[in-house]
Amino acid sequence: MSATRLLVLGVVRMYGSAHGYQVRRELLSWSADKWANVAPGSIYHALKKMADEQLLEQVRTEATGAGPDRVAYRLTDEGEAEFTRRLHQLLSEVKDDVNGNPGFLAAVAFLPALERERAIGLLKYRLTQLKGNEANMAGLLEHGTQWGQPQHVNALYRLWQAQLATAVEWTADLVERLRSGEYVMADEGPSFGEPGPHSPARL
Amino acid sequence: MSATRLLVLGVVRMYGSAHGYQVRRELLSWSADKWANVAPGSIYHALKKMADEQLLEQVRTEATGAGPDRVAYRLTDEGEAEFTRRLHQLLSEVKDDVNGNPGFLAAVAFLPALERERAIGLLKYRLTQLKGNEANMAGLLEHGTQWGQPQHVNALYRLWQAQLATAVEWTADLVERLRSGEYVMADEGPSFGEPGPHSPARL
DNA sequence: ATTCTCCTATTCAAATTTGACTACCGGGTC
């Protein structure tokens, strides 16, 4: 559900198996701390929680010579299913959120885990919604100053609308890139779609 | 300081004194649930917490004939100072956050609590930072595909940059509007700047 | 050989957020 959970699940998935610190580093290298919640505690919490929920299972507690013990996890079948479910949902659905929504960003980070046509479909669906919201917002704004609301809240709405417009453009562009064959998707390249037990983080 | 705290503090301030439900309604009417955290619990928590910290003080526990008892709060001098401090900070500072950052949005909602020239100054400062970040980002993107990062994380960065550009434009526009006399600011209109004990939510 | 600093890896208490739930009143409606 939350961005954090998808990110953690997805990183473990793409490594085949991973421990907390590994996830942390990967996410930091994506600057995920900037656009989502990746404080250390959140990651370890998510790992444990999802292990509780049978989405992840412990692999082993290898005592590396150096440093503290590490606990590695990998996805269960349930976890795999959940990952796909969430990915679909977060990619396509525009919640009330202004764009920049961590959930969506996290989903984009795992885009290549989908088949090309499916990704395009979901994004196109999102696009329709975004356009709808934008038109809506534009209507409200044109309608002159608002009912009762402090006038400057209007400034907020203008920003909101501008950001929607940006989101529309960017999404359309992404769809176009996908159409023209950019990125190696799950149904194509060297196995990202179905990570073998130890596929080496090939993205 | 979270967005929630500033929002709660600010709404109490603009009413002179207010109870939880009142704050909640006002914030909902700004759609603040969409761009910040205004679940009921958060509001009541913030009120209590800030009362603890002497930023707010209880006014009275009037038993209205109808409905449950209400607890009203108003700002202390400390609270007033803190409000201004945070407002300045949140308005001018671009954290690492992508735009859409609740703290900043909350600050914009209380823009007219500042003097016009000060508001302009802070926003111009923000503008410089935003432009810097944008140039930075643009540089990174032009630099071809990234060091090691999965290629599609690039898509994320493109969105980020587009949103920065939007933010720059919008901020510049806001400054322009302020310059040309839009909005009634603290140093001008019918007392928003220094809310009397019961100024009737005049924004 | 000791101290320092940096990297690995994780833990934990405290703060905050979520959102379902309680409870009370007034007004319509069957």
Add this chain to the structure above:
DNA sequence: GACCCGGTAGTCAAATTTGAATAGGAGAAT
């Protein structure tokens, strides 16, 4: 008059997030 609905006002347990703190080893420097 009993019943349901919607608005007012707030509470609370559970979930999540925050971020400082812990702890061990490796390599550099004094």
